[in-house]
Amino acid sequence: MAVLAPKPRSCVMIALLLAMVSVSKAVFDAHYYDRTCPQAEKIILQTVQNATRHDPKVPARLLRMFFHDCFIRGCDASLLLDSTPGNKAEKDGPPNISVRAFYVIDDAKARLETACPHTVSCADIVAVAARDVVTMAGGPYWNVPKGRKDGRVSNASETVNLPAPTFNVTQLLQSFAKRGLGLKDLVALSGGHTLGFSHCSSFEARLRNFSLIHDVDPTLNRAFAQQLKNKCPKPNGDRNAGQFLDATSLTFDNVYYRRLVAGEGVFGSDQALYSDYRTRWMVDSFAKDQSLFFREFAASMVRLGNVGVLHNGEVRVNCRTVN
Known part of the structure; x- marks a missing residue:
């Protein structure tokens, strides 16, 4: 009678790794709820x-x-x-x-x-x-x-x-790197500000007494700086006053990047993307090609959604409290 030879250890390890990959895909994919909650x-x-x-x-x-x-x-x-x-x-x-x-x-x-x-x-x-x-x-x-x-x-x-609205590109890159995200993710995800609004408190430091040399942040377009001053006439004034981060605030588009090219970024961290050579070329690319921005934004949103994913937590019945 023939005797079956034991499987090499390497084959067993490969089988285990393939099983682990299979399980990983099963617990985190686009079709996760297809059977349990298709709607x-x-x-x-x-x-x-x-x-x-x-x-x-x-x-x-x-x-x-x-x-x-x-x-x-x-x-x-x-x-x-x-x-x-x-x-x-x-x-x-x-x-x-x-x-x-x-x-x-x-x-x-x-x-x-x-x-x-x-x-x-x-x-x-x-x-x-x-x-x-x-x-x-x-x-x-x-x-x-x-x-x-x-x-x-x-x-x-x-x-x-x-990440703070006052961060420079180095600080932003460090913050993103801690989440496993890179330069491309930083510039693409910042484009989410195309739908954003900010209260004056987040950018008014750029408008008055900015530095010993400049009263207003020199990276700001002068006319736009005055527009922001009109929106925020007093430091620590109306808490509801502010500015949309994009001229088309209800539409997701690449106008945000075009405004950075024009020196009209509301946050210092936004405008820094165009002031820094490491990210300027990508801002230029997104400002010229909206379809490119859309592709990179979607890819970066998937990567962001992968950050710190829990597979062994709970499914809350009420999102405001633990079970």
Whole structure:
């Protein structure tokens, strides 16, 4: 009788690695809910569309929510957790005080819990909603990998790690590198500001007493600087006053980059992208070719959505509290 020879150790290891890859794809891909909640993306889209009809600021707010969530602890919906008597959560950290539209995620979650209970994570809802608001505003569409789980930890103190509107390119690159993102991601994702709005407090330091040599930031177009001064006549004045980061604030396009070329970036961190040789060429490219910007933005959004993904967390029943 023939005796079967044992498999070489290397073959066994290869088989294990292939199995691990297979499992990895199974727990995080665009078709994650095809069997367990096939209507998930439709429900999220309908919720976002309905909210946007009542409030045109919803797209910018949901896109910002995705960025701010993923940059702290990864894309785990920790930004959605409410503070408790014993813990001040991320959403109450200074950089997140102006993050709004949490109710849209709450509404989507409530509908999903009715359709397919305990199935769709809050983190996945935020990621899909961010894609939907971009597409609804005229921007690109991409398949969102899903299968994220929700985190249980949220600390306001950690929001100091968010990129600041005063950062230079070196600081921005360092911040992005900590999340596994590179120069191309930095410039492409900054284009999300095409839907953004800023209060005066985030840029008024560029308008008065900027340095010992310059009263106004010299990288600002003079006429645009005066326009910003008119919007923000007094330092620490009207807290609701501010400026849209793009001339077409409800449309996702490449006008943001064209404004940087013209010296009309609202944030110092925005204008720095055109002032620094490392990123200027890419700003020029995106300003000239909107389709190129769309392709790179979509690819960078997928990479951002991969940051800190939890596979062993929980699926919250209520996005504001842990189970």
